[in-house]
Amino acid sequence: MILNGNNITKQYTRRGEKFNAVNNADFFAWSGDFTVIFGESGSGKSTLLNALAGVTAPTTGNIEIDGQPLFKLNDEELARLRNDRIGYIPQNTASLSAFTVADNITLTSTLYNKKIDKEHIKALLNKLGIAHLVNEHPQNLSGGELRRVAIARALANKPDLIIADEPTSNLDEENSRKVYSLFAKLARTGVAVVIATHDKNAFGYSNRIYHMKSGSLVPEIGEYGNL
Amino acid sequence: MKRTTLKIIYTNFWSHPARSLGLVILTAIASATLLSGIIFSKSLDVGFEQLSSRMGADLIIVPFGSEAKNQSVLLQGDLSHKTLPREVLDFTRNLPGVSTASPQFYLTTLSASCCDKKVNIIGFDPKTDFTIKPWIRKTYKKDFVPGSVIVGNDINIEDGGVIKFFGKEFTVVGTLEPLGNKLDQAVFADVETIEILRKAAAEVGYNFISEGEPSAILVNLEEGADFEKLSQTIYEHFDNLDVIPRKNMFDSVIATAGSFKIAVWLIAGFFLLVVIAVVYIAFSVSTSERKREFATLLIIGATRKKLTNIVLGESLITSGSGAVAGTLIGTVAIISFRFLIQENLQIPFSLPNASTILLTIIAALLIPAFAGIGASYHIARKVGKIDVYTALKEDA
Numbered sequence: 001m002i003l004n005g006n007n008i009t010k011q012y013t014r015r016g017e018k019f020n021a022v023n024n025a026d027f028f029a030w031s032g033d034f035t036v037i038f039g040e041s042g043s044g045k046s047t048l049l050n051a052l053a054g055v056t057a058p059t060t061g062n063i064e065i066d067g068q069p070l071f072k073l074n075d076e077e078l079a080r081l082r083n084d085r086i087g088y089i090p091q092n093t094a095s096l097s098a099f100t101v102a103d104n105i106t107l108t109s110t111l112y113n114k115k116i117d118k119e120h121i122k123a124l125l126n127k128l129g130i131a132h133l134v135n136e137h138p139q140n141l142s143g144g145e146l147r148r149v150a151i152a153r154a155l156a157n158k159p160d161l162i163i164a165d166e167p168t169s170n171l172d173e174e175n176s177r178k179v180y181s182l183f184a185k186l187a188r189t190g191v192a193v194v195i196a197t198h199d200k201n202a203f204g205y206s207n208r209i210y211h212m213k214s215g216s217l218v219p220e221i222g223e224y225g226n227l
Numbered sequence: 228m229k230r231t232t233l234k235i236i237y238t239n240f241w242s243h244p245a246r247s248l249g250l251v252i253l254t255a256i257a258s259a260t261l262l263s264g265i266i267f268s269k270s271l272d273v274g275f276e277q278l279s280s281r282m283g284a285d286l287i288i289v290p291f292g293s294e295a296k297n298q299s300v301l302l303q304g305d306l307s308h309k310t311l312p313r314e315v316l317d318f319t320r321n322l323p324g325v326s327t328a329s330p331q332f333y334l335t336t337l338s339a340s341c342c343d344k345k346v347n348i349i350g351f352d353p354k355t356d357f358t359i360k361p362w363i364r365k366t367y368k369k370d371f372v373p374g375s376v377i378v379g380n381d382i383n384i385e386d387g388g389v390i391k392f393f394g395k396e397f398t399v400v401g402t403l404e405p406l407g408n409k410l411d412q413a414v415f416a417d418v419e420t421i422e423i424l425r426k427a428a429a430e431v432g433y434n435f436i437s438e439g440e441p442s443a444i445l446v447n448l449e450e451g452a453d454f455e456k457l458s459q460t461i462y463e464h465f466d467n468l469d470v471i472p473r474k475n476m477f478d479s480v481i482a483t484a485g486s487f488k489i490a491v492w493l494i495a496g497f498f499l500l501v502v503i504a505v506v507y508i509a510f511s512v513s514t515s516e517r518k519r520e521f522a523t524l525l526i527i528g529a530t531r532k533k534l535t536n537i538v539l540g541e542s543l544i545t546s547g548s549g550a551v552a553g554t555l556i557g558t559v560a561i562i563s564f565r566f567l568i569q570e571n572l573q574i575p576f577s578l579p580n581a582s583t584i585l586l587t588i589i590a591a592l593l594i595p596a597f598a599g600i601g602a603s604y605h606i607a608r609k610v611g612k613i614d615v616y617t618a619l620k621e622d623a
Binding site for chain 2: 091093110113
């Protein structure tokens with residue numbers, strides 16, 4: 001799997017002024033990569049991840065998965081690709097309040113009437129320490145628990161690309177370590193993991209680091225450094 | 228629609244039960260009002276049409292001062308018991324331009340064996356009658372035999388049964404189709420039977436009418452006859468009577484019915500507008516609260532079209548169930564209260580035929596349901612265009 005982005009620019013208008021949240025960013029990730037995009041709040045990390053995950057089209061530039069330009073796909077094709085191949089954990093994640101935790105997690109499968117891999121989901125829930133919450137509704141969970149539900153939901157469909165925006169926000173040190181370990185383990189099985197964070201602990205698990213500043217993306221450390 | 232989409236729609240519906248049920252109730256009111264409005268309006272038309280065809284005379288001659296009363300005959304079957312001199316009938320028959328002139332005799336009894344209420348007895352001359360007979364012929368095709376009567380639809384005596392007036396028994400030979408007014412509680416008899424009845428009443432001390440004096444004369448004119456000139460001639464020869472042209476017979480009926488129709492349509496239109504406004508506001512609020520949920524669905528692979536369908540589906544369930552409930556309530560209400568409506572509004576009211584009622588039910592189901600869906604359509608489209616980044620940032 002190759003995720004490749006060229007000259008990605010995303011322009012927004014704020015108080016009548018146009019500005020580039022992401023400015024001419026080039027990005028790529030291979031199967032098995034654990035990539036960290038490091039940067040301060042407001043540097044454009046979330047905007048870039050939204051584009052890489054195929055949920056927000058860039059103003060200019062091209063994003064491809066295995067040579068397939070994402071934003072040339074129609075609504076149905078792109079939605080299906082997101083469901084089949086991308087596990088995206090956005091920064092301010094949400095869950096469907098009327099559904100239980102179990103229903104929220106299996107939603108990725110049930111959305112397309114896919115068979116639910118119960119063993120896989122059970123293992124995920126145990127690894128993330130939320131197995132006891134399956135019958136709860138999201139409104140009864142803490143921020144950290146909701147974060148882990150979002151991670152479990154993103155991984156439920158066994159995606160080959162994981163994109164996570166501040167995946168350990170709201171998590172304590174132990175749970176953060178569990179999440180990074182889980183991502184690293186997945187990367188070793190061939191999944192491409194891309195996370196945006198300002199938590200330097202993530203560096204120890206990654207093999208590629210980008211630094212993002214004022215919308216510009218700069219590669220910082222060489223490939224396969226730390227895996 | 229896929230099972231998951233249905234599940235999302237269903238769970239969202241019940242996640243805010245008060246709001247959802249409020250919308251259902253509102254749509255139900257709109258639907259019931261619309262259904263009642265259409266059926267009410269159609270019932271007035273049918274009632275008016277039935278009366279109009281039954282009272283299909285070009286002129287009616289009635290005793291002076293009973294014009295208003297006569298309109299209440301049209302409205303409610305309330306009969307005037309003043310009579311006209313017999314010569315009026317003979318004179319009118321011989322006037323140039325008169326095609327037919329037929330007498331009618333109105334009696335009321337408080338002591339019929341059939342009914343709790345007073346019973347109006349309407350006599351007519353089968354040889355000259357052109358208003359009652361055609362109507363009676365729909366259910367009774369034989370000749371009249373003295374001593375036999377035809378009863379209105381609300382008098383529950385089977386054909387062949389007996390009804391007793393002033394101590395004398397009369398055989399019921401037919402029951403009429405419903406008219407939707409007090410004439411459904413009337414008894415119809417030919418002139419010979421009326422004479423038997425008059426004598427029986429006189430024997431027990433009730434002298435309603437003098438022999439052969441009609442309560443009203445119904446006149447049909449020849450083509451091109453000048454009714455104004457004809458009325459003038461009658462007025463010149465007789466006092467104490469009124470000549471009412473057909474046009475004027477229904478003036479107040481039409482005006483009353485028209486006012487009721489306008490009122491009913493205004494109420495139905497008002498409730499439809501309320502449904503549109505409230506559904507729009509409710510769905511704006513609801514979808515705004517759930518922006519992050521919609522963004523999440525998009526992230527995990529829902530199409531934008533699916534998001535639109537979820538909102539439209541929720542709207543369909545809300546408006547649809549409201550429309551079904553309202554239609555049921557409206558149908559039951561109008562069928563149950565039709566007699567009360569007749570009684571209180573004093574206008575001709577007769578339910579339309581089954582196919583019209585069925586079409587009305589379909590309209591009452593579809594119009595409020597689609598009004599609700601239409602109101603939420605703009606919001607559903609907006610949800611389909613949601614920007615994930617902005618939606619997830621809001622209220623985070």
